[in-house]
Amino acid sequence: MKKMSVVQVALLVLIAVSFGELVFDFSVYEELFLDFNIYDDVHDTIVSTLCLSCIKLDPVSRLDFVFETGNGEEHPEFVWKNLTKGPLFIEYRSDVCKACDDMAPIVKDIFNVSFEKEETLYKLVNYSGLNIHFYHINLDHASQAQKDSFPIYDKDNIKGVPMFVVITVKYDRGTIKPCYTAAYGTLGLDTDEERRDLLIDMIDDGVKLYEQNREGYKYP
């Protein structure tokens, strides 16, 4: 009985120290654990993000361009600025995401870009003779500003990845303002061809709107 108590206490101490290290970063195992807060990480990437593979569903894409942002926040600075040169295409993903892996080759092919899934990439690409700002943002490795942009463009409040966003400009009651559309997951489609076609439709719509309204757009 005494032996068992010793085992229990030893286990509890070991668990408590390890847990404290994980959550509060006492830096006991500095070389083993990377520098990030596990509580925030679990909160941001697992609990607050809708796990599309856990629900075995893909959101149905509605490609209407809207002005109102997903969380009501203002468009980020990099978007306002980049819109002076062309529309934006942003692909949000995370490390562990089957649908992201399925969609990545299609995106790479459309924009003729290459990237590793962990990296965050920005590139000005030529698409049908027009500059498009291409962003590949992995939320597990992105900057805070990039992470903050995710709920802004989560049009349908899905909170899931992958999320594909096209940001362009459009006329609204006398002014030309940024507008955007978002599509999610494998776009609710079965084949790569259908998915590719839908993404191209989405980008083409964004390009068309940009060409129609670019003259009236003013960077504040």
Place this chain on the structure above:
Amino acid sequence: MNLRFRRLISQVVFFFSANLGFKIEGIFPGLKTGFCYPFFYCHACPSATAACPLRAIEIGVYEGKWNWKLIFYPILIISFVGVISGRGVCGWACPIGLLQRVTGKVAKKLKKKQPFLKKLGQHRLEPYLRYLKYIVFIGLVVVTPILVGFMFTDICPVGYLVGTIPISILNPGEFSPNEFFYIALVIFILFIVLIFTVERGWCRYLCPIGAMLAPFNKVSKYQVSVDKDQCIHCNICSNEACPMGIDVPNMERDPECILCGKCIEACPKDVIKFEGR
């Protein structure tokens, strides 16, 4: 207050604690924490408060990228609970345990009416089926995510029950099935059949969290113990009471025991009790 009622209160309290993530505009902001549940529940549930420990482990090992923090975090939470109460969390806290408390009543009646089910429960291979949960845990939560990127949570029936169904109801027409949807549907139907035909069938045979907690019964502070000298071997505890089908009079820190205390209540000689040692 009898044990059964106390356990019901505990299960209901934990059920609501696990579901404080719902948002009521202007009234309640919704509580989304960065913890992992120490029991089986899915963070894809619209009202989930914490993360599924299995998903955290899967992400931690996914494609051999060892994210040690994400692997150890849920394991440590479960270990802490395990050292204190072993699989007591299955009996007293798990929402899926609460669900099986309801379905178990049907399973018990069916067992009495259908001799086939009784025979199945007494089959010599039945104890071996209990090892399936370890295979599910090691195989689908650890090995396949590393090797092929396939995860248990892709087909998890609990995710289907508390994630897929409510989200489909709350957002009609906004989602379409993905590639695992129909496989998960079949597994979900089998899950429902299992819990309605075998009392605590999910906990006995397939629950990966149960597999993580079970070894802690060997060292846990709290356990159910039997005074073997006083026991008259009437077997009411095993045959009538125990939802996990344990041979209670002969058990010694059995990894299957969920500390539900049904055997304690059923014992006519009061020789079974909770013990903290």
